[in-house]
Amino acid sequence: MEKLKYEKPIISKITAGVPNKFGLPAKQKIISEIDGIPVPKLMEEFGSPLFVLSEKTIKDTYAEAKQAFETRYPKVQFAWSYKTNYLDAICSVFHDEGSWAEVVSGFEFEKALSNGVNGSNIIFNGPDKSEEDLTMAINHNACIHIDHFDELYLLIETTRKLNKKARVAIRVNLDAGIYPIWDRFGFNYENGEAWNAINRIMLAENLEMIGLHTHIGTYIMVASAYAIAATKLSNLYMAIHKKFDHWLKYIDLGGGFASKNTLKGAYMPGSETCPTFDEYAEAISNAIISSEIPHENLPVLFLETGRALIDDAGYLLTTVLANKRSTQGRRTMVIDAGVNLLFTSFWYNLGVFPSKEVSSHVEESTIYGPLCMNIDVIRDAINFPHAKVGDQLVIERVGAYNMTQWMQFITFRPNVILIDLEGKTHIIRKKENLDSLQSFELNPKR
Amino acid sequence: MAKQKITLAVTGLNNTDNPGPGVPVIRGAKESEDFDVRVIGLVYENLEPGIYMEDLCDRIFQIPYPSSGSDELIERIEQIHQQEKIDVLIPNFDAELFSFMKNEQRLLDKEIHTFLPSLKQFQERDKDKLAEYGKKYGVKVPGSINLGTINQISDLEDKFDYPVMIKGQFYDAYEAGNEEQVKQAFYKISAKWGFPVIAQEFVKGTEVNVIALGDGKGNTIAAVPMRKQYITDKGKAWGGITLADEKMMELTRMLIQKTKWKGGMELELIKTNSGEYYLIEINPRIPAWVYLAVGAGQNIPDALIKLALGWDVKPMTKYKIGKMFVRYSFDMIVDLEKFAAISMNKEI
Amino acid sequence: MKITEEIKISDNGFVFNSKTGDSFNLNPLGLELIKQIANDKDFDIIRSEMLEKYDIDDLTFEKDFYEFCALLKHHQITLQDDPLNFV
Incomplete structure (x- = not known):
């Protein structure tokens, strides 16, 4: 006689009335x-x-993000966020797709160079840039995103020593209606600090101001926050043109797009509640296009999305x-x-x-x-x-x-x-x- | 004329001290002059009182919480639909609305009709966006600050006098009379509901509410204003009375007209001593005191079913003024078999 | 191991403990085993019958059986002896 299929003996307590977060036994998903x-x-x-890691998923996700932005905005450039995953093979996949590199340390900078990224295609962010780091960045003509005044003055000093020009942007922190506000990085928009920094940079002979950067936070679940950020950067972009007759090259909205993971404490699964690339792209593109900036002077839109592209x-x-x-x-x-x-x-x-x-x-x-x-x-x-x-x-x-x-x-x-x-x-x-x-x-x- | 037979599925049979609207919605539907309603009760828990009430539901099914994923919830509904052929579904929980709104078309393809607000309508009334909402639609709302950190208390003190209301994004509200109480409420709420925590100006006056039904085209199909006469420590009305207040009605019709609200709703308002109305909150569904509206002459569940089925429904403008509801608790005696059946088989 | 007197077991696997008011559900093999235990059958006999009937090896069954018994004890379905009485 053939034996019956065995199933482990189980007894489970029936919890009366108490809200059971799980309800009915769910159908079990299998990844085989x-x-x-x-x-x-x-x-x-x-x-x-x-x-x-699946190269196919990386490429599909990247294509989706790229399409979302490029169908809505004329000039888009992604920069791969090294800290998210800086294994060389992964960086290469992104660079082959056309991504620049976004780095936050001398180590990451060197890694990007060793991956064959042209120095002028490296965005150098972060609050920790030593004189040696800045020297390397200046020599490689990178885009240096200044985080604070001490760094600004160190940079001016370094350019003098080297007798070279540096290409710079500032990181701006701003109230985009989300919490917490990340005001520990960069120069504040609302209290005029960012505008002061810009004025100082425009007077510095060895600094060429080429862009504006912000990064409003991480795992941002409301696309509209990016619209507020993009509008504020667009205001600065126009103000620079009006005062100095100077058009910047780019606006960099950083990263922070949510992946489909579920945050602890969230009621609904992240795969249902996180905005899509289309929603982020719609919010950002609309905000810049409908700002005062004339169409022929629209900046290149930089994005440093990491998590949403690789998670x-x-x-x-x-x-x-x-x-x-x-x-x-x-x-x-x-x-x-x-x-x-x-x-x-x-x-x-x-x-x-x-x-x-x-x-x-x-x-x-x-x-x-x-x-x-x-x-x-x-x-x-x-x-x-x-x-x-x-x-x-x-x-x-x-x-x-x-x-x-x-x-x-x-x-x-x-x-x-x-x-x-x-x-x-x-x-x-x-x-x-x-x-x-x-x-x-x-x-x-x- | 013979009544049309329909099958109605309803959630929220938790008639506890924090009651869901399921039971009064069913009562309203059963009093319809046009429908002969067969009721499918959908429950999350095995002790929801509606399961045990005699002659309330024809069938009971347990469904999975939306937190386990909308797909699972909708698949379970579809599975029940195969057996029972649901014509209309009325969800009554805030937490499940998102899943049902998102899957409105999928349900309709199976001929399960709902009548829910759009995601945009649903999201723009979020508590932390009330100030924008008030500005956009021209309603007075209390001043508010969205708090991300405790350091913003000084902003709050610059802007408002104590007391202030400290609220969570989804639930919970505390009155705070000083900085210390604001801090306490802030920590309690942020731990449970996340950020932002909303600090709202305290508007002195009487709390009044309107239950209403919008047809999605800007018409107010039903609206009944009420004042809570007795409020429990959970903030729930345990007694209320219908009011004759044309200003409240005007405000309701104006909001529904401008937002083209679709579905049931409840407006929570504060009427100040000088006769001004401040909008405190909009609940995007039928409230638990809906049976007062039925008793006052506006059968909102019946009208909502008709709208869901695509009938042409004329606005109801009359209701009896001074009708009251008094809620009471009642101990049912039930057998273990029913409890065992819902717990073991997930259906009765 | 004895099932306490207050335990009522239904054929659909619903278990009610009238002393504590708790209720439980059993899967089919759990139901089968609890009935054997209630009949005072020895573990060795239960095991040999189960190995005969089901497609399972003896060590896995032994492990599952004792985990099941530990749960019965935890839920006060079987009589509790003093855990520090090392006999």
């Missing part, structure tokens, strides 16, 4: 393959955990290490990827999915990483089917920030692979080993 390659095959070849292209494949019951009877599961690899798990409810049908019974569970640290929680509450030890899971939308903010802790950081457009896999960052880590160390005792 990435760009046509089965998850078990990827893990067999490259190990677990494993970061996987969806990244996956983390991981393996179940153990299942446990807490003393409260709550189901918990330990996986082999921890918060040291998933910095974004601190503010997102990341999507975690089985790679195959595991069980029809779902239960509210906590997912822990493998670190012996109490903070190592990937999801504190997720409706999840009963997975067995060794089952392979996929965490989606992890392409942004995780591969730059990760830290080496307790064990090695894993392989990162890219699946190219032909469906071929390439290791783009090798798993660390004892030698690679110890190569930085010096031991005076031996």
Whole structure:
């Protein structure tokens, strides 16, 4: 006689009346393959955990963003935000698509140069620019976005020493109707600080003012905030023309577009509530086009979108290490990827999915990483089917920030692979080993 | 003439001390002169009182919370529709409106009719945009500041005298009489509802409300003004009386005309001693006290069903003045079987 | 291991504890097992019957069975012995 299909015995308490955030057991989504390659095959070849990036998703997302803006505005230039993901292979994908580089440190600047980016196509942002950094930027004719007055004066001094001109813009902070207002970076619009800085720059003989920059925040869920920002920068753009008879080359609206991840505390999934590229593009383009700026003098629109372009292209494949019951009877599961690899798990409810049908019974569970640290929680509450030890899971939308903010802790950081457009896999960052880590160390005792 | 048979699906059967409007909506629909209504109750929880009320619903189904994704919610509705053939769906929860508005066409393709405001109408009445709303449509609104940090309290003190109202974007409101209370309310609300926290000028006067129904073309199909006579500590009306107030009616008709509001709504107003009206909030759905309007002669649920089905509905202009509602609590005795059935089978 | 007297088990898997007022639901195998436990069957017998009937290995079944029993105890469905009575 053929044996019956086994399903793990379960008893669960019926909570009376208390609002149960989850309601009915949801249909379980499964991610069994990435760009046509089965998850078990990827893990067999490259190990677990494993970061996987899809070139196809990157290119599709980039094309979508580009189209959204280019169909609404005549001159658009993207600059790849290095801090979001500066693995060389990823930067190259963006540069091949025509993206400039947006960097915030001397290290990132050098990385962009080594990736073959022409210095004049590098935007240098951030509050930390040393004299050496500024010298490098001036020598490479980069676009230096000044953050504060001390930097402005250091720059004037450096140009004098070098007897060279610097191409500059200022970062402007402004009230775009969103909270919190990021007023710690740049010069304030509303209190006239930005206008003062512009006047000082226009008088400096070695500074060529070429643009205006703002970055209103991160994960901005209302497209209209960008319209306010674009309008305010357009006002400055016109004011500079009126006073100095000088047309700037560009307006840079920074980044901050939301990806489709769900922020912790959000009621609805991010995939439903986050604005689309079309909505952002509509708000920004309309604001600039309907400003006072004459059509023939419209600036180039720079965008430094990082997260929204790369988050969806990244996956983390991981393996179940153990299942446990807490003393409260709550189901918990330990996986082999921890918060040291998933910095974004601190503010997102990341999507975690089985790679195959595991069980029809779902239960509210906590997912822990493998670190012996109490903070190592990937999801504190997720409706999840009963997975067995060794089952392979996929965490989606992890392409942004995780591969730059990760830290080496307790064990090695894993392989990162890219699946190219032909469906071929390439290791783009090798798993660390004892030698690679110890190569930085010096031991005076031996 | 025989009544037309229809199947009506309704959410919000939680007639608790923070009541949803589902039960009074069903009562109104059942009193329709034109429809013979078969009622499908849609519930999120197994203790929603509407499940256990005799002769209220013909069938009960549990549905997943919209927070698990609109698709799951809509798929469940479609699955119920296959069995029950829903003609009209009236959602009654703020949290689910977004999902139903977004999927209006998908439901209509399956011949499930709704009558909801557009996303634009829904979003422009957000609490943190009330000042713009007031300016755009020419209504007085209390002065307000959107607070992003506690440091803005000094701005607030420059602009308003205490007390002020401190409100969350979605829910919650506290009256604060000094800086310390503002801080407390700010932390409590921002932890729960995020930013901005809205600080609103305190307007002294009487709270009055209007329940209304707009046809989406600018016509006010129904409108009944009411004053709350007794308010619980949760801010819910436990008794109210219909008013004869032409100014409130004018304001309502003007707003519906200018915004072309589609669907049910509730205007929350403060009437000052000098007879001015300040708009405090717009609820984008039928409020829980809708049965007072039915009792006063305007069957709003019935009219909403007709609009959803594409009937031509003439505006109702008359209602009985001085009609009251008094809410009460009532203990039903129910058997464990019903609880077991909804908990185990997700339907009754 | 004994099921407490106050527990009522319905054939659809609904469990009601009349002492605490809590209710629970069981999946089909949970229902099957709880009935065996209620009949005072030994673990060894339950296991051999289950291995006969279902497509499952003995170690996985043992692990699942004891997790299930721990939950029954946690929910006060089975009688509680003193956990520090190390016999």
